[in-house]
Each structure stands twice: as C-alpha cells, then as structure tokens.
Amino acid sequence: MTGSLLVAHPNLHDPNFRRTILFLSHHAAGDGAIGLVLNRPLRKTISEFPEHFADDVALRRVPVFYGGPVGADELLLASMQWHESPGAVSFHGFGNASEEPVIPPESRPGLRAFQGYSGWSRGQLESEIAEKSWLVFSPSRRLIEMPHPENAWSEVMQRLGPIYRLLAGVPDDPSLN
Secondary structure, eight states, X not given: OTXXXXXXXXXOOXXXXXXXXXXXXXXXXXXXXXXXXXXXXXXXXXXXXXXXXXXXXXXXXXXXXXXXXXXXXXXEEEEEEEETTXXXXXXXXXXXXXXXXXXXXXXXTTEEEEXXXXXXXXXXXXXXXXXXXXXXXXXXXXHHHOSOHHHHHHHHHHHTOHHHHHHHTSOSSGGGO
16 A cells, blocks of 8 residues: 555544544555655744754755654655656655755655654554545545645545535534534
8 A cells, every 4th residue: 555645534533643644655564554644734844843953955944744643753854746647656755854864856846844654563554444444545646735734634525425524524522513
C-alpha cells in the first residue's frame, strides 16, 4: 500500500487520527507501515522551531504539519509532487530538518515539514483497515496538493455519498447536539 492515502472513517475517534488524511510513505506486510498526516497544518514554519533552525532561507519558510504521534520531537522533511502522466505522486523523504539535508531544486516544490509521523507495527494497519477504521484511496492531485487542508477530510466525505456525509456530520460529543 506504499503511496496510498488513508482517510479516517468517521467512526475513528482516536484524537491522533480523527478526521485525518494520511500518505503512506512505507508499507510492507512483514514489518509495518509509516505515514504522514496531510491535513493538519500547524500554521508554523521551520523558522519557528529554533532547535531545527536552518541556514537555508527557503527552508525556513517550509510549512510544518502534524505528522503523527510518533517522534513528535522531530521535524521530518518530505517532498510530495503530483505528476499528471502517469497520474502519480512522487515522494522523497529527506529525514530530520535539524540535519539540514541537501534538497535538490526539483524536490523543493511540494516540500513540507512534519512534526512526528504515524507508525504501525506488523499487521496493525491491516487490522485497522479490516475493522473499517480507514478508507484506502489512490492518491489524487487534489489530495496531494491539498489547497485547503482543514476542509479536505469533509470534502472527501461529501464526495463519498449520503451515508458518509451523514456520519461526517455527527458531532464528536452527540450529547452536545
């Protein structure tokens, strides 16, 4: 499933993943999976994390997203770019921002930083998918470039039809309805 998108089912209430869209950067049935949350911008740039301060001025302007609960003290750099032909995403991980990796010019578009990442042990993600915690999608330009990340999950639910639209509208605490 490497390269797939995971969209949290409306019934997934884990606060780390509630209403999220993740990119699976690695999946192997024998050793688990790693992913990055795409739709939780922190409204910060790398320059606001002094422990990860970069000398490269362009790198300081890279937006930071919540990537997941694992390794939350790390800022990981990755570039995701959509390519029309053959209709696929290219993903390049550059490791920890504090190590100031060399990022080639062609990888700078789509560059993002992630505070932490999401990880699953062997068989865990498959089990969660079987339990219907996640919907698995092929990537699309709209979800990779994600111009409005705060609305992206709701937009996916709207496109899935009336049942998902209804489930997506249920408040986190129905007693407050």
